[in-house]
Amino acid sequence: MTHSRSPLAKIGKGLQILLLLAYAVFAxxxxxxxxxxxxxxxxxxxxxxxxFTPTLENYATVLHSDYMQFFLNNLIVSVAAVLLSLVVxxxxxxxxxxxxxxxxxxxxxxxLSFRFAPEILVILPLYLIYQRLGxxxxxxxxxxxxQLITLPLLIWILRGFFEDISPDIEAxxxxxxxxxxxxxxxxxxxxVKPGLVAAGLLCFIFAWNSFTFPLLLSNNVQTSTVIALxxxxxxxxHYGQVAAAAAISALPExxxxxxxxxxxxxxxxxxxxxx
Amino acid sequence: MASIQLSGLTKFYGKRRGVEDxxxxxxxxxxxxxxxPAGAGKTTxxxxxxxxxxPDRGSIRIGQKTVDALEPADRNVAMVFESYALYPQFTxxxxxxxPLRSPKHRLPATEVEQRVxxxxxxxxxxxxxxxxIQALSNGQRQRTALGRAxxxxxxxxxxxxxxxxxxxxxxxxxxxxLKEMRSQLGTTTIYVTHDYLxxxxxxxxxxxxxxxxxxxxxxxxxxxxxxATVEVAQLFGDPEINLIEAKxxxxxxxxxxxxxxGEEWSFPITPEIGSALDKxxxxxxxxxxxxxxxxxxxxxxSSLHGVVYSFEPLGTKSVLTIESVAGQRVRAxxxxxxxxxxxxxxxxxxxxxxxxxxxxxxxxxxxxxxxTEGDD
Numbered sequence: 001m002t003h004s005r006s007p008l009a010k011i012g013k014g015l016q017i018l019l020l021l022a023y024a025v026f027a028x029x030x031x032x033x034x035x036x037x038x039x040x041x042x043x044x045x046x047x048x049x050x051x052f053t054p055t056l057e058n059y060a061t062v063l064h065s066d067y068m069q070f071f072l073n074n075l076i077v078s079v080a081a082v083l084l085s086l087v088v089x090x091x092x093x094x095x096x097x098x099x100x101x102x103x104x105x106x107x108x109x110x111x112l113s114f115r116f117a118p119e120i121l122v123i124l125p126l127y128l129i130y131q132r133l134g135x136x137x138x139x140x141x142x143x144x145x146x147q148l149i150t151l152p153l154l155i156w157i158l159r160g161f162f163e164d165i166s167p168d169i170e171a172x173x174x175x176x177x178x179x180x181x182x183x184x185x186x187x188x189x190x191x192v193k194p195g196l197v198a199a200g201l202l203c204f205i206f207a208w209n210s211f212t213f214p215l216l217l218s219n220n221v222q223t224s225t226v227i228a229l230x231x232x233x234x235x236x237x238h239y240g241q242v243a244a245a246a247a248i249s250a251l252p253e254x255x256x257x258x259x260x261x262x263x264x265x266x267x268x269x270x271x272x273x274x275x
Numbered sequence: 276m277a278s279i280q281l282s283g284l285t286k287f288y289g290k291r292r293g294v295e296d297x298x299x300x301x302x303x304x305x306x307x308x309x310x311x312p313a314g315a316g317k318t319t320x321x322x323x324x325x326x327x328x329x330p331d332r333g334s335i336r337i338g339q340k341t342v343d344a345l346e347p348a349d350r351n352v353a354m355v356f357e358s359y360a361l362y363p364q365f366t367x368x369x370x371x372x373x374p375l376r377s378p379k380h381r382l383p384a385t386e387v388e389q390r391v392x393x394x395x396x397x398x399x400x401x402x403x404x405x406x407x408i409q410a411l412s413n414g415q416r417q418r419t420a421l422g423r424a425x426x427x428x429x430x431x432x433x434x435x436x437x438x439x440x441x442x443x444x445x446x447x448x449x450x451x452x453l454k455e456m457r458s459q460l461g462t463t464t465i466y467v468t469h470d471y472l473x474x475x476x477x478x479x480x481x482x483x484x485x486x487x488x489x490x491x492x493x494x495x496x497x498x499x500x501x502x503a504t505v506e507v508a509q510l511f512g513d514p515e516i517n518l519i520e521a522k523x524x525x526x527x528x529x530x531x532x533x534x535x536x537g538e539e540w541s542f543p544i545t546p547e548i549g550s551a552l553d554k555x556x557x558x559x560x561x562x563x564x565x566x567x568x569x570x571x572x573x574x575x576x577s578s579l580h581g582v583v584y585s586f587e588p589l590g591t592k593s594v595l596t597i598e599s600v601a602g603q604r605v606r607a608x609x610x611x612x613x614x615x616x617x618x619x620x621x622x623x624x625x626x627x628x629x630x631x632x633x634x635x636x637x638x639x640x641x642x643x644x645x646x647t648e649g650d651d
Contacts, residue, residue: 168360171327174347175354176423177379190364 031250037243045239058244067227067245074223075252077139077214078207081146082200088147089154090196094188096155097162108159115152119212122148130217137219145213150203157202161195162188197263205253224249277338277430277463278303284323284333292487293319297333299482299489301465306457308478309467312510316487317467318357321433324465325352337430348379353424354433357440359416361408361423367415368404371395371422380427394425397456414445425460432464438473450476471511475499483507501631505561505638508631514566514594514606520635523558535562537601540577542627544644551632551642560641561633568629569607571595571621578622581605586615597623 037045038059044052096108126145127136135141165188173183189196214223228249231241257264279301286293294316301307309317322328324335326347335342342350353374361370368391374380375387382390395401398418408416417437424432438446438453454477457464468474474481475495482492483503490510491503502508508516521535528549532541544552552560581597584604588611595607595615607623615621632641 166358166360168356168358169362171322171325171347172354172356172360172423173362173373174327175325175350175352176374176427177348177377179346179348179378182378187362 034243034246034250037239038247040240042236042238042240058238058240059248061241062244062248067224067248070222070227071224071248073139073221074208074225074249077142077146077221077223078204078210080139080143081150081207082203084143085147085150085154085203086196086200089151090158092151093155093158094162094184097159098167108155111152111155113152114148119148123212123216127216136217137221139221142214142218142221142223145217146207146210149206149210149213153206154199154203157199158192158195161192165191194263194266197260198266201256201260201264204256208249208253278305278336279324279431279463279465280336281320281324282334282336284320284335285331286319286323286328287331292316293328294323294484294487297484297487297489299492301463304461304463306464306466306477306479307482308474308480309465309482309484310469310471310474310511311484312469315485317469317484318435319487320484321354321435321465321467324350324431325354325433326350348377351430352433353427353429353431355420355424355435355437357436359420361416361419363408365408366404367395367400367406367408367411367419367422370408370419371404371426374423374427390426391422394422398422398425413440413442414449417441417449428462430463432460432462432466434464434466436468437466439469446470453477471513474511483510485510501640501643502563503640505563505633508563508633512565514608516563516565516631517569517605518561518563518633519603519605521560521562523552523560526552533560533562536579536581536599536603536605538579538599540579542577542625542630542644548632548642548644554641555634556636559635561635561638563631563633564625564629566594566606566608568626569597569605569623570626571597571607571609571613571615571623573622574624577624577627579624580620580622583615583617583619583621586617588614597621 036050039054039056040048040052041055041057092111096104130136130141130145135144169187169191170183173187174180178186209225210223211225215226218226224245228242228245231238231245279299281297281299284297285295287295297316297320299307309320311317319328323330324337326342326345330343337350337352362373365373371391371394372387375382375390391404392401395404398421400415400418400422403411403415403419406415408419411419417440421437424434438449441449450473457477466473466477468477475498478495480492481495481498483490483498485506491498491507493501493503498507498511502511502516505518508518519535521533523531524534524539525532525541526544526549528546530541530543531548531552532539579599581599584596584598586596587594591611593609593611593613593615595609597605597607599605605623609615628644630644632643633639634641
């Protein structure tokens with residue numbers, strides 16, 4: 001693009017920036033609204049929009065309650081669910097990408113189809129099974145059921161990444177004197193890293209935000225998403241506290257996304273490993 | 276340094292034939308080129324030797340060792356892939372050093388450094404060692420891939436069309452460099468190519484493979500001048516050899532009169548050709564002659580007639596396609612400074628000393644009209 005831009009192109013470029021800006025505001029507004037609500041006193045919640053006396057009261061209430069225990073619970077089950085998905089999903093994605101076997105596409109589709117079913121549709125049988133197996137109200141029970149959410153996502157994203165790596169590269173590394181495991185760890189994993197990071201983060205977000213499963217499959221081992229409900233009391237709704245709880249809950253996702261931004265962009269624009 | 280022996284190698288991919296019953300011996304320090312069209316089974320053969328693919332049947336020996344049960348890493352074989360298969364996350368240096376840092380071939384860091392630099396200098400990529408693979412041109416990638424294979428000093432080199440993705444000029448100069456390099460290294464090499472010039476210029480011997488079967492193994496001269504079958508003759512050489520059906524009208528001890536290309540003409544023969552023709556069951560014979568052996572212009576009573584069908588100037592040479600009286604087309608290679616109008620009537624003749632005779636039934640080689648060097 002060495003030629004000088006025409007006025008029309010300049011206007012187009014300006015319009016593009018304007019549209020993107022509008023979208024950014026649109027996308028970020030809920031976050032901003034949540035933050036504003038969280039620092040409003042309950043009395044001014046419905047009477048004012050942007051003019052109010054800011055207060056940290058809501059945060060204090062939330063932090064002094066046992067909310068943080070449930071926050072920790074959510075962290076435990078979400079992180080564990082993602083780790084389990086990685087351990088199971090990476091080999092599965094590799095196998096689906098590399099090997100030819102009977103029913104391969106059917107298996108891949110079945111895995112994906114777990115994402116189609118609304119959670120509310122399967123929750124009743126799951127509830128009964130969990131009661132019988134003693135998985136109800138346990139960490140492991142939640143971690144396991146979260147695989148329905150995280151595993152299909154991880155497998156399908158990583159499968160594309162593995163398919164992008166030429167089998168020749170694997171063969172070359174083996175001829176260079178490495179065993180299959182060493183090839184996998186030293187050559188393949190670094191190549192799928194952007195996908196791993198992106199898929200891992202998405203899985204974490206979905207697991208973290210999960211509501212139906214912990215609501216119905218757990219009681220004492222509860223996650224912050226469900227517990228935030230209790231600020232909707234029967235007498236009144238503590239919007240400020242709900243907003244504060246939500247703001248605290250959103251923090252891990254925001255921090256994670258900011259930390260791995262670079263990988264995220266590469267990972268979501270597929271084909272990043274092509275040489 | 277080792278010889279290679281393949282016996283009865285067979286590999287099917289489902290119903291599709293990769294290779295079937297491939298038996299081949301490659302001597303110690305020999306440079307064998309494997310030539311064939313796309314999908315002939317060349318790459319499968321290399322993958323079988325490297326251990327990347329497991330054969331359905333057959334056995335492979337490298338040196339004194341049967342390697343059938345060995346993993347690729349244990350065969351001490353280095354391969355240059357058609358796709359280069361470089362590690363995109365590494366620099367040129369890291370790519371070349373990768374084999375020397377493996378558990379199998381580990382060397383002290385100083386020696387790794389020295390070897391990588393030595394071969395990088397030899398391949399003229401020493402100034403690129405810190406570059407990422409993505410930042411390299413195709414030619415530089417090819418050299419890096421070659422370098423990664425060379426640093427190892429393996430028993431056997433396998434090269435899978437390493438030059439096919441290079442532009443014509445670079446390919447030509449790399450061919451010369453490879454030829455130079457092979458004399459320095461003296462490692463047993465199997466080199467796969469679909470370019471018959473590469474196969475001829477590089478190989479001590481050439482193996483012709485098509486549809487998973489080996490058709491002929493011989494020196495470049497043998498394969499070019501005495502192709503074992505019509506198929507080999509067609510595959511090897513560009514422009515393709517002319518093949519015509521001829522009916523023998525009248526045969527004397529020193530000459531033969533044939534009906535071919537819609538005309539009757541005669542050419543001299545030797546007693547050897549005579550006895551070879553005796554073996555034929557009918558009086559048909561298939562004649563092959565290279566486009567370079569066709570002369571355009573009147574040539575007494577051995578002249579044939581036709582019209583110019585197409586004319587492609589290629590610089591020093593031009594390819595002329597002539598439609599004969601019978602309608603069959605004959606390719607001729609003519610001097611680059613001559614031009615021909617399409618549809619012009621011309622006379623041409625075939626050098627009687629360059630005819631190759633094939634049995635029309637079995638399509639096998641019978642004899643050729645002059646004795647070439649190395650003929651027995």
